[in-house]
Amino acid sequence: MTDLVHGNPLWTAINAVPVQYPWLEKDESCEVAVVGAGLTGAMIAYQFAKAGIDTVLLAGSSIGYGSTSVSTGLLEYDAAGTLTELTEKIGSDEAVRVYEMAEAAVHKMERLAGELPDNAGFTRRDSLYYCDCPEHDGFIHEEYLKRRHTGFDVELIDRTTAKDRYSFPISSGIVSKNASAEVDPYRLTHALVAAAKQAGARIYEHSRIYNIVTDDKRQTQDQVLSSVTRHYVYANKVVIASGYDAAQFTGGLTSQSTVFAMATKPVEGFAGWEDRSILRNHDCPELYLRTTADNRVIIGGLSSSFIDGGGRIGGILSMPYLASKRYCELETHLKDMFPGIRGLSAEYDYAGAFCTTVDGLPIIGGEAEHPGWYFALCPGDNGILWANIASELLLELHKGEPSEDLALFAPCRYKPAGHAGSRKRKEARR
Ligand SMILES: Cc1cc2nc3c(=O)[nH]c(=O)nc-3n(C[C@H](O)[C@H](O)[C@H](O)COP(=O)(O)OP(=O)(O)OC[C@H]3O[C@@H](n4cnc5c(N)ncnc54)[C@H](O)[C@@H]3O)c2cc1C
The missing domain is CATH 3.30.9.10 (D-Amino Acid Oxidase, subunit A, domain 2)
Structure with a gap:
């Protein structure tokens, strides 16, 4: 496990833990299991549950205590780098599209914060x-x-x-x-998890997943997740939202x-x-x-x-x-x-x-090697907006309506690593 946090982060110091959730103390089955309950997993669990999808959210430790707890809580359309830098990395049309998506995500986050029980101090700046x-x-x-x-x-x-x-x-x-905007990322994560629960998601804390296998013998829910609590989650699909700890599941970071x-x-x-x-x-x-x-x-x-x-x-x-x-x-x-x-x-x-990542963009979407998995890895200075974008793109993908924007963030752009990324992205967009 990566050591994500050192010292005394502001958000977890000034906020009491709003709610504690149980561990996975029985086997579970669901349509979508989300692994990781930082801001990204919380956002995805909420959007999926709100869309009526049977969702289970699995936190490896306490909710929001990963890199979310040290995030500065900034939402800026340009935090992934200047338009000039991004154009050099991924091309002009693609860079402008990323900027537009990030700017739109600030508006969407404002609406979303407004519908939560706690708006987590969302303030426009x-x-x-x-x-x-x-x-x-x-x-x-x-x-x-x-x-x-x-x-x-x-x-x-x-x-x-x-x-x-x-x-x-x-x-x-x-x-x-x-x-741009600012939030309290820890409060936002908890507010999203509470809203996901309200919408029907089951939430488990301190239930780290140490293995995921595909069981070909099962007709549905063939993704079998093993938890350190010695229970299993059977799911049709798994969302990997485990943050910087994702090295155990994929490359690219x-x-x-x-x-x-x-x-x-x-x-x-x-x-x-x-x-x-x-x-x-x-x-x-x-x-x-x-x-x-x-x-x-x-x-x-x-x-x-x-x-x-x-x-x-x-x-x-x-x-x-x-x-x-x-x-x-x-x-x-x-x-x-x-x-x-x-x-x-x-x-x-x-x-x-x-x-x-090499291009500063998140890793969002599925890949051929793991047909039962979706990735939502949202590192860098723009993690909150990426998480919002990931939740929408993955929901569309899950509903069988994949957006062509997924190609910008495709996990396959890092296989093999290096500058092939841009070419692979363009191929995927065609
Ligand atoms: C100093 C700093 C400042 C930042 N400032 C900003 C900012 O201003 N704005 C911004 O948008 N982004 C910022 N970021 C990026 C920030 O990391 C992301 O925005 C975001 O918080 C990442 O959320 P996450 O859910 O993807 O990851 P995390 O918060 O790390 O959550 C992942 C969770 O998954 C859990 N997990 C891992 N493996 C497993 C497993 N096998 N089973 C179950 N659970 C597992 C971990 O315990 C962890 O809690 C900053 C980052 C740092 C380090």
Whole structure:
């Protein structure tokens, strides 16, 4: 099992566990079994149960305590990279389509949050993607034009206009109007699971699945899932939504690292931070900032090599020294950016395993090798929106109405790995 979380993540610290669910203490049978109850599994279980599909959700540990607990909770249509970068990786039409889908997913998440018993603090925000090095002004300007000509509601700001709006140095930046949002990802996961249960799904916690086989002797429900609780789940289809732990089921996930984050104590105002926009720095691409409903600031993103279960970095160095350095850097960075915000001091320091795919897109859909399985692996900075997209695409696939958008995220694009991905994606779209 991958060690997904280190330190004291904000969301699980400030929220009591809303509900505890039983373990799998008897055999179960269902049409669809969802393996993994982070935000992705929760979203899929809810959408499937709401569509009247007999669904079982299996959490390996406590619901929402995987990488969901360290997520910053940002929903940004551009978090998978700039349009320029994405175009280089997957082609122009495909990159624009991904942007459109991600932007639409923010709207869908807003509606979805509104229908849940707890809207998990869903709040619309502007976002600012900026550079502080003048050498990158050209890139920002071109990126702005691409987005504008593709129909996104964006504004270009320069050094002079930025000065009145933000207290930190900006050479140029793109403001996306009201297109982004923020949530509490832990609350959202629990709200989705509660709604899935309400819609008829059966939920089991602490019921890790250690094996899945196809039993050819069974007419239906031929997917047999073995749980550590010594019970079985018989299902027609299995959704693999086990997050970064999915290596046990598939390939395709790459570049694993550990990403650090820090949440401050609540502050009294946000001087120098126009509209509390979501901030992302092009020159330090992993660095992002948001505020929370209870007036904290979260700054995240500085990374290191992967930290293993023994707390070793790259298998050698011990974590505490590097971690305290990273937390210190985050706090200093924040204070430098916002000299006008009083009382900025760290309250929660935490870190999480981070991985992505070669093109930064999720792995969604079925593959020939495992006809009874659907994959919903939603890593990277855009995991929440990917999860929403995965839930819709898989539901359509399950109903026998596969969307051609599935080809963008096809698991087969990584077999064999490498640049064949783009060609395979194009072939799959035809
Ligand atoms: C520091 C950091 C910041 C991030 N910030 C953002 C952000 O702002 N916005 C965003 O969209 N994304 C962000 N992400 C990505 C985030 O990981 C995803 O958004 C999302 O939370 C992943 O959800 P998940 O359900 O796919 O994975 P997880 O939350 O990891 O859930 C998977 C679950 O599956 C369970 N599991 C694994 N194997 C099994 C098994 N065999 N049987 C049963 N259960 C199993 C695990 O116990 C785990 O709880 C961030 C990630 C990190 C590390």
